[in-house]
Amino acid sequence: MPFPLFVLASSAIAVTTAGAAALLAQRPRLAVLAALVGATALLLFHGPAYFDYYADDAYITLRYSL
Numbered sequence: 625m626p627f628p629l630f631v632l633a634s635s636a637i638a639v640t641t642a643g644a645a646a647l648l649a650q651r652p653r654l655a656v657l658a659a660l661v662g663a664t665a666l667l668l669f670h671g672p673a674y675f676d677y678y679a680d681d682a683y684i685t686l687r688y689s690l
Contacts, residue, residue, distance in 0.1 A: 630673050637666045 625633075641662025648655040 625673060637662060637669060
């Protein structure tokens, strides 16, 4: 996945989550549930994508920091 698409997809998940939580503000339990679902979706999306983009950088940083 190209990096700009990664950023747009991440932003879409975050904006959707914030919007859902805002719309459910009158029902706090549902708003918290929406926020938790959105945060989980964002973490599940970021996990593999983050590893794909930054594994090499992390390895180089670790190698040369020792």
